[in-house]
Amino acid sequence: MKIILSRKGFDTTSGGCPSPILPDGTLLSLPIPDEENLKYSDLQYNGFRYDRILAGLNPRAVYSGCHLDPDIREGVRTVPADNWQPAFGQTGSALGILRNAKVTVGDLFLFFGIFRQTEYDKNGVLRFSCKKGAVHMIHSYLQIGEILDTPEKIRKCSWHPHADFERYRSDRNALYLASEKLSLLKLPTPFGVMNLEKSIL
Numbered sequence: 001m002k003i004i005l006s007r008k009g010f011d012t013t014s015g016g017c018p019s020p021i022l023p024d025g026t027l028l029s030l031p032i033p034d035e036e037n038l039k040y041s042d043l044q045y046n047g048f049r050y051d052r053i054l055a056g057l058n059p060r061a062v063y064s065g066c067h068l069d070p071d072i073r074e075g076v077r078t079v080p081a082d083n084w085q086p087a088f089g090q091t092g093s094a095l096g097i098l099r100n101a102k103v104t105v106g107d108l109f110l111f112f113g114i115f116r117q118t119e120y121d122k123n124g125v126l127r128f129s130c131k132k133g134a135v136h137m138i139h140s141y142l143q144i145g146e147i148l149d150t151p152e153k154i155r156k157c158s159w160h161p162h163a164d165f166e167r168y169r170s171d172r173n174a175l176y177l178a179s180e181k182l183s184l185l186k187l188p189t190p191f192g193v194m195n196l197e198k199s200i201l
Contacts, residue, residue: 001184002107004098008032008070009113009139017058018116018134020126027139029113030054034067036161043068044078048126056125057118069161070111072142072178081159086178088142089162095174106183109142109176145179 009029010019019030028045030053040050040063054063068076070088077084088109090098117132148154154163154175162168162175 002101002103004103004107004109006109006111007113008111011114015058015063016061017128018114019139020053020057020118020128021115022126023119027115027137028053029111029115029139031066031068033063034065034161036065036067036164038066038068038161039064040066042078043076045076049078053126056121056127067161070109070140070142071160072140083156084159085157086142087157087160088176089160089168089174090176091162091168091173095172098174103144105144105146106179107144108184109144110138111140111142112136112138115139141182142176143179143182144176146177148175148177149173 009015010017010032014032015030020028022028022045026045030050031043040054043050043066045053050066051063054061070086071084072086072088074084074086113136114134115137116134117129118126119129121127148157151165154160154165154173157163157175157177160175162173165173
């Protein structure tokens with residue numbers, strides 16, 4: 001088994017602030033801004049839309065479209081996608097690294113990013129805590145259950161941004177679907193660890 005470290009979510013460059021550690025302890029990794037049809041107002045956590053969350057965390061910024069990838073949190077869309085399943089897309093040089101390393105079914109992505117504790121102010125608005133600084137944390141994982149690497153296969157995940165073939169060329173595009181259950185029967189060796197922290201798509 002190979003373990004692949006991949007940096008995902010908001011930071012000072014993509015998004016302009018850390019992702020929030022919610023008051024209930026949830027690590028809510030925010031998808032990076034992008035010129036896509038999916039909006040932050042289309043995403044929610046426990047009934048709170050992402051655009052409302054961002055309005056409190058970074059009120060001077062203007063957010064519109066976003067790149068929801070990895071898309072692994074069930075129920076995040078305000079309008080559920082048909083036939084949804086956890087998936088992670090890769091393209092370009094990042095995909096080339098994975099292919100050259102022979103990343104395959106059973107290997108494990110660990111997604112990490114920068115986070116900061118939040119709290120509600122007296123008006124009920126979510127704000128970053130002044131007492132806590134930003135930290136890097138692993139926030140989620142995906143064990144590969146299936147790899148989709150042709151347009152015909154990827155089309156079945158029409159809800160995923162990498163199914164937009166005008167943006168992502170078919171020969172440099174792939175989707176990694178999650179396995180139904182996590183299996184760690186084959187423990188990784190030190191040589192099985194890869195770092196894709198500069199990959200943002």
